[in-house]
Amino acid sequence: MFGHGLVRLPKLNGFSAWMVGQFQKSMLPDSVVIPFSYVLPIAEFLVGVFLLIGLFTKQSLIGGALVMIALIFGSSMIEEWGAIPSQLIHAAFFSILLIFEREYNFLAVDKILEKNNPANI
Secondary structure, eight states: OHHHHHHHGGGHHHHHHHHHHHTTTSSSOHHHHHHHHHHHHHHHHHHHHHHHHTSSHHHHHHHHHHHHHHHHHHHHHTTOTTTHHHHHHHHHHHHHHHHHHHHHOTTSHHHHHHHHOGGGO
């Protein structure tokens, strides 16, 4: 997620134009595709950064899964069947990590903040 967002952010306008072109023959209107094409790289980047540092881990895993669901939907709309297996694997990966997040997230910034918060005692 981090890598996808990182490489797309500097060329955001070009990425958006490419995505709009991909969806020209789909049933999705430009009024949906254009905002999504600008939000997607930002969402990918933020989910990736938060997961790498372990901050807002649970929320980031949920956000990552939601991004993948949106991408699966979009791939279906343009009949890009080859991309869907990879997107499904990513969605499954986020879901599985979410199951184990509480138990095995001991090196995350979330845990450090939780230990230092007197309200959690």
